[in-house]
Amino acid sequence: MGYWMLKAVLTPILRLLFRPWIAGLENVPPTGGVILASNHLSFSDSIFLPLLVPRRVTFLAKSDYFTGRGPKGRLKNLFFRSVGQVPLDRSGGKASEAALRTALKILRNGRLLGLYPEGTRSPDGRLYRGKTGVARMALAAGVPVIPVAMIDTHKMQPPGKLMPKVMRIGVLIGEPLDFSRYAGMESDWVVLRSMTDEIMYAIMLLSGQEYVDRYAATAKAELAAQRKGAPASAAEQDDPSDSRLGTGRVS
Numbered sequence: 001m002g003y004w005m006l007k008a009v010l011t012p013i014l015r016l017l018f019r020p021w022i023a024g025l026e027n028v029p030p031t032g033g034v035i036l037a038s039n040h041l042s043f044s045d046s047i048f049l050p051l052l053v054p055r056r057v058t059f060l061a062k063s064d065y066f067t068g069r070g071p072k073g074r075l076k077n078l079f080f081r082s083v084g085q086v087p088l089d090r091s092g093g094k095a096s097e098a099a100l101r102t103a104l105k106i107l108r109n110g111r112l113l114g115l116y117p118e119g120t121r122s123p124d125g126r127l128y129r130g131k132t133g134v135a136r137m138a139l140a141a142g143v144p145v146i147p148v149a150m151i152d153t154h155k156m157q158p159p160g161k162l163m164p165k166v167m168r169i170g171v172l173i174g175e176p177l178d179f180s181r182y183a184g185m186e187s188d189w190v191v192l193r194s195m196t197d198e199i200m201y202a203i204m205l206l207s208g209q210e211y212v213d214r215y216a217a218t219a220k221a222e223l224a225a226q227r228k229g230a231p232a233s234a235a236e237q238d239d240p241s242d243s244r245l246g247t248g249r250v251s
């Protein structure tokens with residue numbers, strides 16, 4: 001109920017202010033479980049994508065948004081719970097498996113699941129390597145993946161900026177990607193990597209972004225280290241075996 005009430009209130013306001021446009025909406029089926037795999041440029045992505053898609057979109061939101069303290073933390077908690085978003089513990093291991101089970105339940109109930117395969121917002125507007133959680137979910141649930149490109153949201157609200165700039169942004173939705181040929185192979189890392197790369201390539205074609213074959217989290221760590229005048233630690237380097245879930249709203 002909270003999702004539709006909030007959408008009813010925000011839609012006319014945001015449409016009037018930002019005049020967002022959307023193309024490819026016909027690629028989203030009216031029913032059935034589907035994964036919307038999007039690039040991630042701004043916090044606003046998680047506002048405008050559900051706003052412009054008629055069907056309800058459920059994101060896996062990082063668990064920190066539900067446990068924050070103080071007025072700001074309580075406001076975030078209230079907002080994400082009111083729109084029916086699902087907490088995601090990204091610490092790996094059993095926590096990631098629990099997140100996978102939650103995502104599969106959403107998809108098997110015939111709902112739209114919104115994911116950010118990069119796992120975090122791009123630090124510089126480029127498109128980074130996707131994590132294979134999106135591929136695992138698609139195969140385990142037997143659903144298609146629809147690539148999505150958010151356009152200019154990083155110009156409207158760059159990371160770290162609380163108030164968005166009033167400007168026009170857009171959403172491009174591509175044709176569904178069918179991975180049924182890989183049915184039953186969700187434990188094969190080579191298959192998962194190939195699928196994920198195909199998804200990211202489709203997003204790149206839609207968005208026009210430069211692609212970087214590294215994880216966005218690594219790039220963020222290196223930028224943070226440079227600002228502090230120290231090298232990134234070994235733990236922050238790319239791990240080709242990283243199959244943690246690249247999903248949800250992240251920092």
